[in-house]
Amino acid sequence: MTSTTSPGPYVGPHMLPATTHSYLERSATSLRDSITARDVPTRYACAHVAALCAAAALLAARARPAPRGRRQKNAWVLLAEVAPELTEWASFFAAGAGKRAAAEAGSTRAVTEREADDLVRDADRFLAVVEQALGLVPHASVA
Template sequence: MSPRHQAPVSPPAGPHMLPATAHSYLERSATSLRDAIAARDVPTRYACAHVAALCAAAALLAARARPAPRGRRQKNAWVLLAEVAPELSEWASFFAAGAAKRAAAEAGSTRAVSEREADDLVRDADRFLAIVEQALGLVPHVSVA
């Protein structure tokens, strides 16, 4: 199940202060979400929805994260998200848990996820994108899912 309870997310100084990469990731997230909605097959729907959430996380990281000192161990986006935006740690854990299913879906497995799981993930990714947009000081998109 997706995280239902979210702590308030504090926005930055303003959307005009966001780096171009954050805006680019948000657009990629929206595109992946549209692709998920349009996908006719379940694995593609699930994979595109998961990528949409990953791109939304990348947008927030582009806006808030600072480079780690050299020599530190690399972390995946979900671990970094939980560190940079602790208020989104439930979402990070939720999407991290679906990474293996996304990989299986991308590899073409038709048994990796059910139609219900794919549809639920589309809605969750849509909700997560809106939360990230709000956290970045933007007006959240109109829900497409």
């Protein structure tokens, strides 16, 4: 998965909401958990959660509350609206939500080892893309 995300204006970490930093930390923690997971379903689920937390970090920084009465949307739909340059990433991770749910439910046949390993790498790249989009220095790749 590639992205053509160009870095936004540098705002510095002190200008971002605390929630954004919290989600970035949770993303990094889930990414580390995915790398150290001993079983394939947990590796996949943790990697997917890492990507979801990275998306939440960007949404916390950029999204504005919708007027009351509007239909709720999932994080991947919102991400594509708030950051159109990340639409491909949003579609990619949205497509894996069902597999994540099956993996979290304990299915050992929901994902293959290859899919889990690939998702760890993709979540790692996505976190770096989000950090860059937020004007932060991307983390050192862990996958």
